[in-house]
Each structure stands twice: as C-alpha cells, then as structure tokens.
Amino acid sequence: MNIKLSLNNAVVVLLIALFSISMSAKAGDVYDYIKLDNEILIATDANWAPFSYIDDDGVMQGFDVDVGREIAKRMGVEARFITPAWDVITAGNWNMRWDVSVGSMTPTASRSEVLNFPATYYYTPAAFAVHEDSTLTVPQLSGKTICTTAASTWEMYLQGDLDMLNAPAFTYDVTPGTITSLVDGAACLDDVRLGAGVRNDGMIDSLPMILAAIDAGYPIKVLGDPAFYEPLSLATDKGNDDPELDAELARIITEMQKDYSLSLLSIQHFKNADGTSADYTVSY
Amino acid sequence: MFVDTVIEDKALHKPAFLIGLFVAVLAFFFAFNFTDTFFGEFLRPVIGEPKESGFFGRLAVSIVLAVLFVLNLFVISFFKLKGQIAIVWIELFLLFLAFAYSFDLKMSFIQSRIGLMISQGLFTTIYISAVSIVIATVIAIVGAIAKLSNNGFAFAIASFYTSLFRGLPLLLQVYLIYKGLPQIGFMVDAVPAGITALSLCYGAYMTEIFRAGIQSIPRGQWEASRALGFRFSLIMRKIILPQAVPIIIPPTGNQFIAMLKDSSLVSVLGVWELMYLARTLGQRDFRHMEMLLTAAMIYWALTIVLEVIQARIEEKYKQKG
Numbered sequence: 369m370n371i372k373l374s375l376n377n378a379v380v381v382l383l384i385a386l387f388s389i390s391m392s393a394k395a396g397d398v399y400d401y402i403k404l405d406n407e408i409l410i411a412t413d414a415n416w417a418p419f420s421y422i423d424d425d426g427v428m429q430g431f432d433v434d435v436g437r438e439i440a441k442r443m444g445v446e447a448r449f450i451t452p453a454w455d456v457i458t459a460g461n462w463n464m465r466w467d468v469s470v471g472s473m474t475p476t477a478s479r480s481e482v483l484n485f486p487a488t489y490y491y492t493p494a495a496f497a498v499h500e501d502s503t504l505t506v507p508q509l510s511g512k513t514i515c516t517t518a519a520s521t522w523e524m525y526l527q528g529d530l531d532m533l534n535a536p537a538f539t540y541d542v543t544p545g546t547i548t549s550l551v552d553g554a555a556c557l558d559d560v561r562l563g564a565g566v567r568n569d570g571m572i573d574s575l576p577m578i579l580a581a582i583d584a585g586y587p588i589k590v591l592g593d594p595a596f597y598e599p600l601s602l603a604t605d606k607g608n609d610d611p612e613l614d615a616e617l618a619r620i621i622t623e624m625q626k627d628y629s630l631s632l633l634s635i636q637h638f639k640n641a642d643g644t645s646a647d648y649t650v651s652y
Numbered sequence: 653m654f655v656d657t658v659i660e661d662k663a664l665h666k667p668a669f670l671i672g673l674f675v676a677v678l679a680f681f682f683a684f685n686f687t688d689t690f691f692g693e694f695l696r697p698v699i700g701e702p703k704e705s706g707f708f709g710r711l712a713v714s715i716v717l718a719v720l721f722v723l724n725l726f727v728i729s730f731f732k733l734k735g736q737i738a739i740v741w742i743e744l745f746l747l748f749l750a751f752a753y754s755f756d757l758k759m760s761f762i763q764s765r766i767g768l769m770i771s772q773g774l775f776t777t778i779y780i781s782a783v784s785i786v787i788a789t790v791i792a793i794v795g796a797i798a799k800l801s802n803n804g805f806a807f808a809i810a811s812f813y814t815s816l817f818r819g820l821p822l823l824l825q826v827y828l829i830y831k832g833l834p835q836i837g838f839m840v841d842a843v844p845a846g847i848t849a850l851s852l853c854y855g856a857y858m859t860e861i862f863r864a865g866i867q868s869i870p871r872g873q874w875e876a877s878r879a880l881g882f883r884f885s886l887i888m889r890k891i892i893l894p895q896a897v898p899i900i901i902p903p904t905g906n907q908f909i910a911m912l913k914d915s916s917l918v919s920v921l922g923v924w925e926l927m928y929l930a931r932t933l934g935q936r937d938f939r940h941m942e943m944l945l946t947a948a949m950i951y952w953a954l955t956i957v958l959e960v961i962q963a964r965i966e967e968k969y970k971q972k973g
Binding site: 414415416417418421422423424425426429450451452453456461463464465554557558580581584585586 | 764765768771772831834839841842920921922924928929931932933935936937938939940
C-alpha cells in the first residue's frame with residue numbers, strides 16, 4: 369500500500385488525524401486485551417436465521433449469538449458483536465478487529481492455515497433443497513446449477529474439495545454443472561423460491577436454516593438425506609496466536625456441554641421438520 | 653435553456669399523430685398479453701372468462717388499455733405546463749407503487765422495523781456521507797490548486813492521485829483500505845476505512861470539477877488582481893472562487909448525491925448502515941423485498957432533499973450574478 373505516501377501533505381495530515389481516532393492498535397496477547405477492555409469482540413453473520421440475525425429492536429439474536437453471550441458471561445466480560453462478510457472472517461488476518469468467531473465455522477485443513485479452532489460446539493447436517501415443484505432427486509442435481517454461499521463448506525463440497533477436520537466420512541454425490549456462489553444463504557433461498565430451474569435448480573445449505581425458511585412459507589423442500597454432517601467450531605486468528613485464549617474458550621465450551629446449557633440453547637433455537645426441538649450439540 | 657419563442661401546435665391535437673400513437677400503443681399492449689391481469693378481470697362482463705377469451709379477449713383488453721392511455725395523454729395536454737408536470741409525476745409514482753404492491757408486501761412487517769432503519773441505518777448513512785463530503789471537498793480544493801500550480805511536485809502528486817483514485821472501482825478501494833492498511837501498521841475500523849475510501853475517491857472526482865471551475869475564470873481576472881498587488885490566497889478567496897463556485901455547484905451536487913448512495917458499499921464491511929440493514933433485517937422472517945423497498949424509498953427521499961437544497965443554492969448564486 370503505497371497509496372498513502374503518494375498523496376499530498378494536506379491529505380496525509382487529514383488521514384493521520386482520521387486514523388488516530390482508531391489507532392488504538394492492539395498487539396500482543398489477545399486474552400489480556402479482552403480482560404483489560406472488559407469486552408470480547410465476537411464476529412458473526414447477521415443474515416443467517418436461526419443461527420444469527422438482527423431482531424426488531426436492532427439486537428443480535430440466534431443460537432450463535434446466545435453461545436457468544438454465554439462465553440462472554442463465563443469469561444466475566446461484556447460481549448460485542450461485529451458483522452463482517454463471511455469471506456472476510458474465513459480469510460483470517462483479523463488484525464484484532466475482533467477476537468473470536470462464534471459463527472458455526474467448520475474446521476477444514478485450508479482454513480486451519482490461517483485460523484485456530486479451539487472448540488467444536490455443535491454439529492449440523494448440510495442438505496440440498498429445491499423448489500417444491502421440482503422433480504429432481506439428489507443424483508439428478510449433477511450437471512445442474514446449484515446455489516450456495518461463497519467461501520462456505522457447502523461450496524467446497526460442490527467443488528469436490530471439502531477437507532473437513534475430525535468429521536464423519538461422506539461421499540460427493542453431486543457434481544454440479546454450474547456453482548452459483550452468492551453472499552449468503554438468504555440470497556440463494558430468494559432465487560430458489562422463484563421456481564424450479566428459473567435461476568438455479570437447487571441449493572445446498574445448513575438443514576436448520578432450510579427448515580426455518582420452509583417454516584416461513586418458502587415454497588421449497590429438502591431433498592433426500594443430508595449430504596454430509598459438519599462439526600462447527602469457534603475460531604480464533606492464527607496471525608495473533610494466543611494459546612491462553614484458545615484454552616479458555618475450550619474450557620468454557622466443555623463446561624457448557626457438561627451442564628447442558630449448550631443443549632438447552634440448541635433446543636431453544638432449532639426445530640426439526642416435524643416441529644420437535646432439535647439438539648445438535650451431540651456428535652454423530 | 654432559453655424558452656423558444658416559436659410555439660408549434662401541440663402534436664397531441666393533430667388527428668394523424670393521435671391515430672398513429674393509438675396504433676403503436678395498441679400493438680404494444682397486444683404484444684404483451686394483459687388478459688391474465690387485473691384488466692382482464694375488469695372486462696369479465698364483456699369478454700367472459702379471461703383465460704378462455706382467446707384472440708377476441710386479448711384484442712378487447714388491448715383496445716381498452718390503448719384508449720385509456722391515449723385519452724389520458726389527450727386530457728393532460730390541455731393543462732398548463734406545471735399541471736402537466738405534476739400529473740405525469742403522480743401517474744409515474746402510482747405506477748411505481750403498483751409495481752411495489754405486486755410483491756404482496758406485508759405492511760405490519762415494515763412498520764415494525766422502519767424505526768430501526770431510520771434510527772440506526774439512516775443515521776449511519778448520513779453520518780458517513782456527511783463526514784466524507786466535508787473531507788472530499790477539502791481534498792478537492794487542495795488537489796485543484798496543486799493541479800493548477802507550476803510546481804512540478806505538487807502537479808505530479810495531485811495528478812497521480814486523481815488518476816489512481818478515479819481509476820480504481822470504489823468497492824476495490826474500500827477493500828484495499830480495510831484489508832491493506834493494517835498490513836502496514838495502520839489499524840482502521842470499518843467506519844473510518846469506509847469514510848477514507850469515500851473521501852479519497854470522491855475527492856479525486858471533485859478535484860477535477862474544482863480545477864475545471866477555477867480554469868473557467870478568464871485569465872484577465874488573475875492579471876487584474878495581480879496588477880492590484882493582491883496575494884495569491886486573497887485572489888483565490890475574494891476573486892476567483894466566488895466566481896467559480898456557481899459553475900462548480902451543479903456537478904458537485906451531483907457528486908454529493910452519488911456519494912450518498914455509494915456509501916452503501918461500506919455495507920460489505922459489516923457497518924450497520926441503510927443498505928446493510930435492508931439486506932439483513934428481513935432475514936429472520938425471510939421477507940427481503942419489504943426491507944429493500946423501504947430502503948429504496950428512504951434513499952430516494954434523501955436524494956430529493958439534496959436536489960432541493962442544490963436548486964436553492966443555485967438560485968441564490970444566480971441572483972447574485
């Protein structure tokens with residue numbers, strides 16, 4: 369970035385004035401800073417009900433958000449949520465803009481080059497969904513146009529390149545002709561609802577999110593058995609490696625599993641297709 | 653533009669034009685079959701079941717629509733100019749409302765969230781745009797003077813700056829500043845990063861506008877001021893800029909309006925401004941069109957306010973000149 373150097377003096381002065389507002393550039397131990405600021409900055413998605421979304425009062429809600437709040441509570445600090453785009457989170461190099469991702473991230477080999485995965489806190493199935501008028505079956509989706517979220521495990525699955533860590537075995541049942549990678553699953557849902565084969569032939573996303581959409585009246589249906597099961601983990605930045613923070617996060621998740629508070633949150637937020645509550649915190 | 657003194661007869665009052673218009677509109681409505689819509693339903697007493705009315709039904713609906721359309725224009729042509737403008741505006745706006753209505757919107761959903769859209773989203777959008785506009789204006793004045801100077805360094809730096817920042821997409825600049833600056837030790841949060849990108853990008857465009865405005869002042873003004881022994885800053889403040897401002901205002905107002913909407917690009921950084929909330933607030937209930945249309949109306953209303961302000965300022969300088 370030589371951009372700054374090439375500007376004339378007045379601009380440089382202005383820029384420095386602007387940056388000095390936010391120049392509290394943190395360095396060193398992340399956990400110490402969390403304790404010092406009495407605040408943990410949690411990155412999560414704001415467009416992914418029922419995991420995380422903004423409610424009527426402008427407050428973040430959802431399973432991931434509640435897990436984040438509980439972690440902060442047990443750490444004895446305040447929780448603050450930040451909502452960058454998903455691919456910005458998975459790219460790593462957070463520069464301490466936020467301390468931890470509580471955003472249902474699946475540990476993969478490629479992601480673990482830039483991120484640490486201190487604790488897996490639940491497991492969800494990934495499933496294909498199509499418009500309810502569609503007659504396709506899962507094997508017939510091969511060669512068709514499938515929609516998914518950019519930089520997601522579902523996209524990696526469609527590309528035949530899913531390198532999950534500590535996950536149950538699975539097979540690649542679908543090789544799409546075209547993969548449409550959009551900014552989030554909500555964008556895919558809005559395309560699928562237009563009709564079978566209008567913008568795409570189907571989509572793949574997390575099963576609870578598809579069920580929530582069906583619940584909201586979307587004319588879509590889940591196709592076949594889940595494509596694969598994925599473990600979902602907290603993530604921290606490898607660029608600002610802090611084993612102390614990772615250990616503390618792992619300890620809190622274990623504690624929440626032991627006293628069933630994690631299960632209770634899952635039951636509270638997730639419903640099965642038949643309306644019963646779902647506990648996704650138990651490994652398959 | 654001057655109002656031409658040669659007034660021709662109104663085209664809409666010539667039978668040949670009316671018939672030609674009617675045929676063209678009829679062909680248009682016939683090509684896009686309107687039988688299955690509200691209009692077919694309206695004509696049910698004449699054409700029977702709209703779906704089974706066939707060629708006759710389609711023709712009947714097209715003729716009725718074409719007659720209504722031409723009659724509407726014919727009636728409007730008898731109004732005075734201001735009345736015509738008002739009626740056409742209202743009719744186009746009603747068409748837009750009909751377009752929005754066709755999405756089957758849930759009004760209670762919009763009502764429950766519009767407070768947040770305004771208190772959080774609109775506030776952030778205006779805050780980001782306003783700060784960026786101020787900084788961009790300062791950059792533009794400095795940049796324009798540098799581009800007009802005979803100092804090689806000042807000109808080189810200013811021209812490199814305008815070339816670079818006009819040459820990169822704004823979204824790319826947002827990402828470069830947000831992701832790139834921390835790499836060299838400057839930690840910028842999302843909002844300052846967005847403001848920096850907007851200021852630098854629009855500062856570059858406005859540098860060119862200001863430069864052109866200053867250059868449009870005749871050379872004689874400079875020479876006369878110098879002959880009177882004025883210093884550069886005094887010439888600029890009291891003689892050149894007051895004359896350049898009326899020329900600069902219309903394109904600058906354009907830039908302000910464009911920036912207001914381009915501030916939505918900051919939403920990729922997760923800032924809860926208008927566009928971001930429009931994309932996310934509908935998520936929980938999977939109702940996205942409601943929020944998108946609400947944001948559209950808010951942006952439009954804001955732009956109209958800016959247009960009115962620009963017109964007022966222009967009017968003020970017109971009287972002075």
